[in-house]
Amino acid sequence: MFKRKLLGIYMSIYFITKISNPVSCMENGVNSLKEYLNNKFEIMKDRITLLEYDKYDREDIQHLHLNFHTVKELFLPFNCTSSSVFQIFNETFVLVDSQLYCMLPVSDKIILQFCKQLEHLNGKEILFAKATDFHGMGLLFVTLSIGYSYIYGYSKQEQQWVFLQAIKNKDFATDATFFVQNAHLYLVITNSNLKGAPLTIYKWTGIHFDEDSELFIGNCDGITSFTNNNHSEIIISTKIFSEKEFSTQVFEFKNGQLIKLQALNIPHPEHVIIYSLNSTIYVAIYNSGGNLHVLRWTGTYIR
The missing domain is CATH 2.20.25 (N-terminal domain of TfIIb)
Known part of the structure; x- marks a missing residue:
């Protein structure tokens, strides 16, 4: 209900402000009001999704201090x-x-x-x-x-x-992970440099790995993965020096591509550990501040 109301408010504002100036609807090569509003609608959905994830992060992340x-x-x-x-x-x-x-x-x-x-x-x-x-x-x-x-x-x-x-290696390799999808084995290698480096996916042929695809998502510092209901979820940590930005991203490997699911507002992650307890998958993220953030996989996202 909250999401539906927000979408309605956003679309009302865009419709009122843009219809009063039809010329502005033709920006960036968009040639129809319908196409323009559809584009804005998708942007608003993404923004609201991030707001929802941020809400879950604040409410559901457990902060633990551990002694070993x-x-x-x-x-x-x-x-x-x-x-x-x-x-x-x-x-x-x-x-x-x-x-x-x-x-x-x-x-x-x-x-x-x-x-x-x-x-x-x-x-x-x-x-x-x-x-x-x-x-x-x-x-x-x-x-x-x-x-x-x-x-x-x-x-x-x-x-x-x-x-x-x-x-x-494509650049300075920082981490790697194996995962299985549709009975095929894949290897993902993360890289880093000052300008941003590609993440490279390789597919096992039975005797060696062949390069399958690349994805540019910034400087990747670490990667791990887990499988749930025949889907492979990939968690990637990126080097971001501002605590106001997302530094851990969650992807799903689908149809040969990495599809972004969400971003976690946990600054400066150093170690990510996946474990299962009572048939529930948990993600433990230890950051440079000495905190351990424990999150739960719901089946569609991490909260």
């Missing part, structure tokens, strides 16, 4: 410049520089068992690593500071890792 304590300690085998922890087929691995280890819990500690020296990584700085498993194959995506990303495959049956392909 050590459960188990992990000792790395040597001094390293980078390390990443990931899971494939419920096995936990640790990538320490170019060396891959299996993580084994022992008593109150965790030990690392050497698995493999990954080719092409020796002596190079690793920015981040992401992993998934799909149709019986494990996939590891590793991004380097030299402007390239490498993809490795893992066979659980043979317990072997193989190099699959190299991808040249």
Whole structure:
């Protein structure tokens, strides 16, 4: 009811102000009053939608302060410049520089068992690593500071890792995520530079990833995803230095494209975690101010 009233008020104002000056209705190549009003109607719907989301943000976001304590300690085998922890087929691995280890819990500690020296990584700085498993194959995506990303495959049956392909980054790669839509596996890589960089989507062919599409949405700092009712939702954090602007955006992957669903008014996000509790999907966003914002996925948007 509130939304309908707002639409009525906006359209009444536009109709009264614009019909008194018909020439102004022909701006920007619009050649009819009907087309002009339809365009304004769509703009008003978008603005009201953002107002509604902002209302939900104020009312429903929970602000939590958390304290963490050590459960188990992990000792790395040597001094390293980078390390990443990931899971494939419920096995936990640790990538320490170019060396891959299996993580084994022992008593109150965790030990690392050497698995493999990954080719092409020796002596190079690793920015981040992401992993998934799909149709019986494990996939590891590793991004380097030299402007390239490498993809490795893992066979659980043979317990072997193989190099699959190299991808040249479009700009400075900041994050990546895997997701599945309509039985197809996709990889999204976010990038950043001073002028704004593209977000690139790749599609798995069964033996390698092919570039599928690009989307320009500004400087992307982080990305994560979750699947609900056969739809893949993508959450992207962007670098925005004004707290008055949206810095976290929610998209849905549909018909091969990312469709924007909403923007969340949470400034300076640093980490986004997706988890499920009692069949409900929650989104936890930890920002640079030390606050943890917990939101709930309703099935159509996050509130």
